[in-house]
Amino acid sequence: MKDLPELLAFLRRRIAGEYEVDEFGYDAELTDTVVLELLRPLYRHWFRVETSGLELLPADGALVVANHSGTLPLDALMLQVALHDEAHRPVRLLAADLVYRLPFLGHLSRKTGHTLACPEDADRLLRQGELVGVFPEGFKGIGKPFGQRYRLQRFGRGGFVASAIRAGVPIVPCAIVGAEEIYPKIGDFGLLARTLGLPYLPMTPLFPWLGPLGLVPLPSKWMIEFGDPIKTDQADADDPMTLFNITDHVRETIQHQLDTLRTRRGPAFQR
Amino acid sequence: MTHTVLVTGVGRHVGARVAAVLAGDPAVRVIGVDTVPPTSPRGERDGGAQLPDSLEFVRVDLRSPDLARVIATADIDTVVHVSLLSGPARSRSAMKEHNVIGTMQVLAACQRSGTVRRVVVRSTTAVYGSSPLDPAVYTESTDPAEPPSSGYGKDAVEVEGFVRGFARRRPDVAVTTLRFANLMGPGVDSPLTRFFTQPVLPTVLGFDPRLQFIHEDDAVEVLRRSATEDHPGTFNAAGSGVLLLSQCVRRAGRPTLPVPAPAFRLLGELARGLERLDFSPEQVALMSHGRAVDSTRLRAELGWNLTYDTASAYDDFLRSRGLTGNLPLAVFDALAGLVR
Structure with missing residues (x-):
């Protein structure tokens, strides 16, 4: 928001209800001008997030697969800030149904661009060329005890791989280091x-x-790294063995990324 | 070739408009049935949809087998079954009987008939239900996460079941099922339009559902095209895009009263006692979780785009009801004028 006339125009649109929301409920204007603005200090100053590998992101639709940790999904929010600020791409995350059962959380999640983790929504977003993000570990990952930090949990049933294959988009492995300690x-x-x-x-x-x-949250030092996209266009979404193999490959890639990134970061609580 | 079309539910707004527009075509003979005779469709801007004299009206209670006689004697080739009540009927059981038994009678008569070649049935997107487990956008082939267990939505699920059975038994008949989103427009009287015309709008605290509308003009045109051309299949019919409930109330400039979900339900029971509003459990679910559908298939099949999207259908509804005085916006403009 640069000047007063712009602010007034924004407020007028909000009061009049004259703004666009996509069919998933994504309110880009609200997300960019309010929500991300509130998250940015956390990203820049509290967690001092360093993001790398952005040049590897495909220009069209892709499925970003990341590790999940930290008890509360701050890693999802930081991933969103990283992709918005440094790659200028909105990320559409797939969230657990619990989010949509709870008051406030459900519509906030939709307004900031996210939707329910189900094949229909994943397929639809990927076909529209969106950058979709998913945390296949789910609650097993985000709710794991501190003793198991940086150890990837089981990757769901691999439904995300099938979605990527059906939409013909690559899978971008993503490692997030720092959320485990918050x-x-x-x-x-x-x-x-x-x-x-x-x-x-x-x-x-x-x-x-x-x-x-x-x-x-404790002010741990964060690093987010995107890896080489994994192609899926030759694979068959109806072959369970293919799905298992790709799922394992993605999981091992992220585990490897996590290990090297963690060494590079060093102690969690340093400037 | 002249067509003879039977339209059910002509005593209500959409039925009357469909009958009127079909009767406007000299090549079509239209017989309208209902328990009450049609009145001229309301609203000044309904495209001159005065009921033409050529529209024949027969008083039939759909729940009785009288309809079979009408179909047998009049050489009817197309049946347009518009009569689906969204409530609030005087009682839930009367509404259910009208919707479900009525449809059974209509289809039974069609199955007997040797002349009926085309059947068009009005259904609703309420068949998808409304729950936190729903995909954001339903296509015709998506199974509902939680099928509606009560009310209008459940009636429509049962109606569609009968229609599928009929289509199986009479593969020679072209059967079209149209799942309409909530209708909006000058003459529409539905639980949702009644909701939006209240002075204060109760909302479910912490929820902001995505709503989708179809303008009545578009709904009538979709029904007209389905009645005069063969478009077999099941189709979603909704204006493109969605409006959040919060956007709807801001556009109307109405105050809201956010109440926790259990209290909303209680309020619904009270309002139901007043017979003005319908806050049935399915309505509460819609007001919490919303619903959106994809109607690409309909557009492709008809080769025609709806005139209104969800937002413009809603705006037209507000204009036609005179709900344009937006007090919060006026106050803001006055204050902004001072700052500038």
Whole structure:
């Protein structure tokens, strides 16, 4: 927002409801001018994110596959800032259905460009040439205990590979280092989580002991790296063995990226 | 060649408009049936859809087998079954009986008939239900994540089941099922149009559903084309694009009252008692999770693009109801004028 007339025009559009939302509910204007603006300080100053490998991103549709960690999906938000600010591409993430059951979270997720992880939505976005992001580990990855950090969990059922093949787009492996340390999960209130219908309710060194203050993420140093795109155009989406093989290949690639990136970063809490 | 077309539900707005536009064609003889005679379609700008004198009206209760006699005696070749009530009927059971038993009677009569060659059935995108597990956009071949378990949507699912059965038994008849999104326009009277004309709009706290509309002019044209040309199959019919509920209320300049989902349901029960609004469970689901469909297939099949998209259909509805005085926007403009 550069000057007053521009700000007034923006506010007027918002009050009048005269803005565009795509069929997934993505409100690009709100995302760019408000949401990303709020996330940027976290990206630049709190986590000091360094992003590399952007030149490897294909110009058209692609499926970005990343590791998932950190108890709360801040890695997804940082990936979005990275791709928006440094590659000028909106990323359309595929999220768990839990997100869409919860009030506020569901529509915020849609407004910022994301949708439910289901084959229909993945296919549709990829065919439109969008950059789609997915975290195949799901809750197993983001909710894993601190002791298992940087160890990739099982990659779902490989549905993401089938979507990429059907749409004829490459898979871009992506490693995110740093999110593992923001909320080190040292315990789990399993019973309470089940009662609330949540996949886990973490105990960290600060949460819930410090109350809301415990929700402040630890300022670890982050690195995001995109790898060489993996081609899928020769593969057959209906052959389960092909899907298994590609899934394994993607998983091993990301694990390898994670290991080297982590060594390059060094200790988690340094400037 | 002259056609004889039977239109059901001519006592209601869309049925009357479809009958009127078909009767406007000299090569088409139109027989309209309903329990009440058609009145001239409301609205000043409905394209001169005065009911032509050539429209014949027969008083038939669809739930009775009388319809079979009409079809047998009049040499009917096309049946356009528009009569699907979205409520609120006087009672849920009356609405269900009208929708489900009515359709069974219509199809039973068509199956008996030796002259019927084309059947067009109005359905709704409510057959896809509305849940957090839904894909963002439904195509005709996507199975609903959670099929509707009550109300209008469930009626439509049952109706479509009968239609599929009929199409199987009479493969010589061209059967078109049209799944319409929520209708919008000057003359539409539906739970959703009634919702938007309230002074205060209750919304489900923390949810902002994607809604999709089809303008009544487009709906009538889709039905007209399906009634005069063979387009067998099932098609979604919706204006392109979506509007979020929050966009709808901002465009109308109406105040909202966000209430938690359980309270919204309770409010619905109370409103239902007043017989003005319909906050049935399916309506609550729509107001929480929304729904969007892809109607590419219909556009390709008809070789015609709808005139209105979702946003312009809604804006036309607001204009026609005089809901244009946007107070928050006027206040903002006044303040912005001071700042400048």
